[in-house]
Amino acid sequence: MENHAAPEQEMYQKRIPIFPRSVSGKFRNLKYVILFLAYAVYFLLPWLRWARETGPQQAMLFDLDGRRFYIFDLVVYAQDIFWLAGVLIIAAWLLFFVTGLAGRVFCGYFCFQTLWTDLYMLIERLVQGERPARIRLYKAEMSGAKAMKLGTTHFLWLFVSFLTGLSFTLYWADAPQLVMDFFSGKAPFPAYATTLFLTLSTYVMAGLAREQVCTYMCPYSRFQSAMFDRDTLIVAYDEARGEGKLGRAKLSKALKDIGVRHEQGFGDCIDCGYCVQVCPVGIDIRDGMQYQCITCGLCVDACNEIMDSVEYPRGLISYTSDKALSGEKTRWFKAKNIGYAVSIVATTAALIWSVATRDVLELAVRQVRQPLSVTLADGRVQNSYEIKISNKGLVSSHYRIELDNFHNAELDIGQRDVFTLAPEKTLRVMVRVKVDPFQATQSKTLFHFMVVPQNQKDVKPVQHDAWFYIPQNQLGK
Numbered sequence: 001m002e003n004h005a006a007p008e009q010e011m012y013q014k015r016i017p018i019f020p021r022s023v024s025g026k027f028r029n030l031k032y033v034i035l036f037l038a039y040a041v042y043f044l045l046p047w048l049r050w051a052r053e054t055g056p057q058q059a060m061l062f063d064l065d066g067r068r069f070y071i072f073d074l075v076v077y078a079q080d081i082f083w084l085a086g087v088l089i090i091a092a093w094l095l096f097f098v099t100g101l102a103g104r105v106f107c108g109y110f111c112f113q114t115l116w117t118d119l120y121m122l123i124e125r126l127v128q129g130e131r132p133a134r135i136r137l138y139k140a141e142m143s144g145a146k147a148m149k150l151g152t153t154h155f156l157w158l159f160v161s162f163l164t165g166l167s168f169t170l171y172w173a174d175a176p177q178l179v180m181d182f183f184s185g186k187a188p189f190p191a192y193a194t195t196l197f198l199t200l201s202t203y204v205m206a207g208l209a210r211e212q213v214c215t216y217m218c219p220y221s222r223f224q225s226a227m228f229d230r231d232t233l234i235v236a237y238d239e240a241r242g243e244g245k246l247g248r249a250k251l252s253k254a255l256k257d258i259g260v261r262h263e264q265g266f267g268d269c270i271d272c273g274y275c276v277q278v279c280p281v282g283i284d285i286r287d288g289m290q291y292q293c294i295t296c297g298l299c300v301d302a303c304n305e306i307m308d309s310v311e312y313p314r315g316l317i318s319y320t321s322d323k324a325l326s327g328e329k330t331r332w333f334k335a336k337n338i339g340y341a342v343s344i345v346a347t348t349a350a351l352i353w354s355v356a357t358r359d360v361l362e363l364a365v366r367q368v369r370q371p372l373s374v375t376l377a378d379g380r381v382q383n384s385y386e387i388k389i390s391n392k393g394l395v396s397s398h399y400r401i402e403l404d405n406f407h408n409a410e411l412d413i414g415q416r417d418v419f420t421l422a423p424e425k426t427l428r429v430m431v432r433v434k435v436d437p438f439q440a441t442q443s444k445t446l447f448h449f450m451v452v453p454q455n456q457k458d459v460k461p462v463q464h465d466a467w468f469y470i471p472q473n474q475l476g477k
């Protein structure tokens, strides 16, 4: 009997290697500028020194042991972590806003995956040569020369991966000290583990997986279409111009003049394939918008270069919108975009306000409960409190402790009148409050402790509620 079972489908598609050709043009140059700036910030920031009265002299340091992050003059404590939520909300709004307006420009210009893959491709090209040489090398039998070129490429990739991993680790400790400890084998285990993990993941993602990360692993490429509309900026091929009535045609002597091409019904695309060869994700933009496209603009540069060389107008492939392609006007000012912009401005303003008005002085009060109150020899009743003052600023401060809203009470803080507290330090003080029960009318009185800075006019005094207890049987005595 004949077997009609469907042929078994492969669940795994083998990667088709991509050998992008180099290209020059304004979008390529822009990508180099962004790449240079991003690398300069990432690799140099841990080495930037920053003068502080106490604490690390490093501009950017995430101190997990001390539960605080140093970002230039800002110190973020564990209890300020809601700022991180603010930053994430702003990032989300920004992503929606930019994607709605300009499509996947984040992917094409700013994403770590793109930036690192770009560098790894550059290394590959420097070692193995331009696209035709790389294809020849790929197809060639293994030989000493091939092994040498592949070995050098992978060695350089691993070297960049190691620098990437180590630089990330330097953000979490004093950079010069950690580097010395790292290479003398004295660094803590997490430093080695983090560096190793990032070295391997960078090597795999940027060197081996490359565009597959964007195509298969990144969720953003999948849900971006929800934020696109017909006004969104995309990289697109002008099909009407490129294909004409009879389609594209290779450049020949007879079809070089653009007027002749149009008369004969051919479009402006000379089918050179340059736009496909430069594409880092290996797609043909002439087939229409595809989810793999990271909007890097390299095919725009490539096609413009070709158009210049044959003296045709530029812009056969360009940044445009679906509406512009159909001859309609692109609308940027829409309720959706304005809504995102307003949300970004409002959330950013709230975050800046929260950071700018943060308390650099923190006060906590704990009442001593055993015993809750003591009757002194002179007949007065005494309650005791432990006061905790934290100086979250960057300079030493002097403080006075005072009572507020408790006229008949005496504050006893021992010999000292003014307390000095270094930056990022916490001080615990035992204080006693004494009240004549004869003048009291109730057994429970609410009052405030005040901590008043003495040498910093811009730091506001802080206060904390506290209760004073007098036993019922002592009232009015």
Ligand code: SF4
Pocket (backbone or CB within 6 Å): 235, 278, 279, 280, 281, 282, 283, 284, 285, 292, 293, 294, 295, 296, 297, 298, 299, 300
């Ligand atoms: S199609 Fe063009 S814009 Fe899209 S990824 Fe390829 S080269 Fe970049």
Ligand code: SF4
Pocket (backbone or CB within 6 Å): 237, 242, 268, 269, 270, 271, 272, 273, 274, 275, 276, 286, 302, 303, 306, 316, 317
């Ligand atoms: S680079 Fe321009 S002319 Fe060449 S194939 Fe691509 S679209 Fe056609």
